Amino acid sequence: MTDLPRIILANKKQGSLLRFHPWVFSGAIKKIEGDPKDGDIVEVYSVSSEYLATGHFQADGSIAVRAFSFKRINPDGDFWKEKIRNAYETRLTEGLADNTATNIYRLVHAEGDGLPGLIIDVYADTAVIQCHSIGMYMIKDHLVEALRACYGDQLKTIYDKSSETLPKNFAANLTNQCIWGEDKGSVIGVENGCKYNVDWFTGQKTGFFIDQRENRKLLGEYSKGKKVLNTFCYSGGFSIAALLNGAKEVHSLDSSARALDLVTQNLELNGLQDANHKNIKADAVEYIREIDVDYDVIVLDPPAFAKHMSARHNAVQGYKRLNAQAIKSIKPGGLIFTFSCSQVVDKYMFNSTVMAAAIEAGREVRILHQLHQPADHPVNIFHPESEYLKGLVIQVN
Numbered sequence: 282m283t284d285l286p287r288i289i290l291a292n293k294k295q296g297s298l299l300r301f302h303p304w305v306f307s308g309a310i311k312k313i314e315g316d317p318k319d320g321d322i323v324e325v326y327s328v329s330s331e332y333l334a335t336g337h338f339q340a341d342g343s344i345a346v347r348a349f350s351f352k353r354i355n356p357d358g359d360f361w362k363e364k365i366r367n368a369y370e371t372r373l374t375e376g377l378a379d380n381t382a383t384n385i386y387r388l389v390h391a392e393g394d395g396l397p398g399l400i401i402d403v404y405a406d407t408a409v410i411q412c413h414s415i416g417m418y419m420i421k422d423h424l425v426e427a428l429r430a431c432y433g434d435q436l437k438t439i440y441d442k443s444s445e446t447l448p449k450n451f452a453a454n455l456t457n458q459c460i461w462g463e464d465k466g467s468v469i470g471v472e473n474g475c476k477y478n479v480d481w482f483t484g485q486k487t488g489f490f491i492d493q494r495e496n497r498k499l500l501g502e503y504s505k506g507k508k509v510l511n512t513f514c515y516s517g518g519f520s521i522a523a524l525l526n527g528a529k530e531v532h533s534l535d536s537s538a539r540a541l542d543l544v545t546q547n548l549e550l551n552g553l554q555d556a557n558h559k560n561i562k563a564d565a566v567e568y569i570r571e572i573d574v575d576y577d578v579i580v581l582d583p584p585a586f587a588k589h590m591s592a593r594h595n596a597v598q599g600y601k602r603l604n605a606q607a608i609k610s611i612k613p614g615g616l617i618f619t620f621s622c623s624q625v626v627d628k629y630m631f632n633s634t635v636m637a638a639a640i641e642a643g644r645e646v647r648i649l650h651q652l653h654q655p656a657d658h659p660v661n662i663f664h665p666e667s668e669y670l671k672g673l674v675i676q677v678n
Contacts, residue, residue: 286315288325288346289340295327298334298348301663303397305336305346319451320415322356335634337346337416341448347397347414349428365427368394368401369385378403385470385659387491393659393667401428402481402487404470406437409487410460413446425461438462440481461557469550473498475521476550478543485515492622492670493518494605495655499674500618501526507577510534512565517544519580519618524548524556532576534568536563571605579607581619586626593625597634600626606640608646611677620652620672628653628671632661635673642677650674 290298293674305325312487317323317338325333325346335356336348340351347578354360368389372378377386383404388408398414408428413416425439439461444452459465466482472494479608481488495550497518499507505527511519514533527569541560546552565583581603600621607617619633628651639646650673654660 284336285335286321286323288313288317288323290333292453293374295331295333298325299353300377301351303334303336303348303392303395303661303664304344305334305348305634306343307345308343310345319448319489319602320419320671322416324353329346337414337419339415340450341415341450347416347641348414349396351362358426361420361423361425362430362442364394364396365389365401365424365431368396368534369431370413371659372657377657381471382474383472384475384495385472385489385494386408386490388657390658391413391667392661392664394641395661399424400487400505402489404481404488405468406435407440407468407481408432408436408438409440409442409481411446411487412441412443415447415451418443418447421460429461434449436462436466438465442481442487445581472518472525473501473522475518475525476547477518477521478546478550480543484543490515490518492654492658493620496618496652496672497522498618499598499650499652500578503578503616504531508532508575509578509580510569510572510576511580511582512546512569513583514583515540517547520544520558521547521551523551523578524558525551530559532559532561534563534565536564538562549639564605566603569603569610572610574610574612576615578616578618579611581607581617583620585623590625593623596621596623596626597630600634601641604635605641608639608642608644608675608677613678616649617675617677618652618672619675620670622670624666624669631671632673635675639675639677645678646675647678648673648675 289312319339321338323338334348335350347552384405388403398417400411402409409664441460442457444455470479479488480569501522504523506528509523509528510532512534514535520531520533586599654670
């Protein structure tokens with residue numbers, strides 16, 4: 282027996298937890314025993330008093346409980362240390378946690394690592410924590426101790442960047458800040474030999490789009506002697522990978538001047554300031570519509586067009602327009618690396634959308650690669666929602 286508050290589910294609402302899906306929606310709850318506050322740890326039971334899971338409670342939102350254990354546990358410091366250690370050992374197995382050629386990786390991928398509501402990214406000697414649930418934010422001191430126990434002297438900084446990912450009412454008075462170690466705003470990280478200045482203080486997400494690591498490597502393999510257009514380029518990850526692998530010419534396109542400044546910084550960091558490269562500040566669809574047919578490779582890596590199901594139709598139309606224009610505009614025999622990170626657009630819908638774009642463009646298209654997030658962004662087999670990045674490499678004739 283524990284003294285944790287109890288969430289009692291309505292009749293026949295326990296099925297998803299019995300299948301180890303970690304979310305309990307508010308509509309599935311019959312009653313609450315105790316007085317849990319947002320972020321408190323609770324136990325979940327069936328209407329017949331069968332224990333189901335332990336997780337964080339949050340009344341603000343449709344997901345009322347995010348389960349981090351399906352066994353009765355004591356959620357103390359040792360529990361969280363074991364969770365972080367398990368994630369770390371997985372990254373060791375993947376060849377990431379002790380790799381001089383790549384020291385940028387995701388240590389914790391929320392539900393994919395059994396820690397819903399928590400992201401931890403590692404950049405060289407820095408760990409950046411981003412909490413998406415109040416419960417994970419409330420145990421950040423345990424997370425700091427777990428990270429320090431795991432990494433020892435290798436870790437110099439732990440930074441919390443949760444203010445923009447937590448519920449607005451809760452986060453109103455929170456600020457992103459260093460919560461342990463050296464208070465610095467950026468670090469030089471390495472990915473497959475490419476150097477990047479990672480700025481978690483002002484950068485998007487935790488500072489870098491780690492999930493494209495293997496896809497950037499693949500692009501590099503296709504780039505030798507090619508002219509490459511990298512749209513929605515942000516800090517130029519695909520551009521650097523292309524140039525360091527022998528691309529003849531690279532154009533980096535983004536609507537943000539700040540993003541293009543980051544590209545310039547990373548070019549200099551890799552000794553590419555004199556490379557055949559050009560920054561272009563423009564809207565991607567409008568630019569592609571006007572280009573001459575002379576790009577060998579085009580990268581389409583837009584931000585999420587839909588974060589909620591209600592926006593999915595418009596997102597699909599946006600992906601279709603973007604891909605159709607690129608297919609119309611690329612050189613015969615050219616390659617398009619096209620992606621979607623919209624969770625509500627699954628890989629089957631995305632593939633169908635690209636097919637519809639190819640039909641509209643009226644050109645012969647074949648798929649060479651089907652792309653996805655890398656191993657440090659694992660997909661929980663019981664939680665298909667943790668698979669969000671999908672992509673294709675298509676050849677256009």
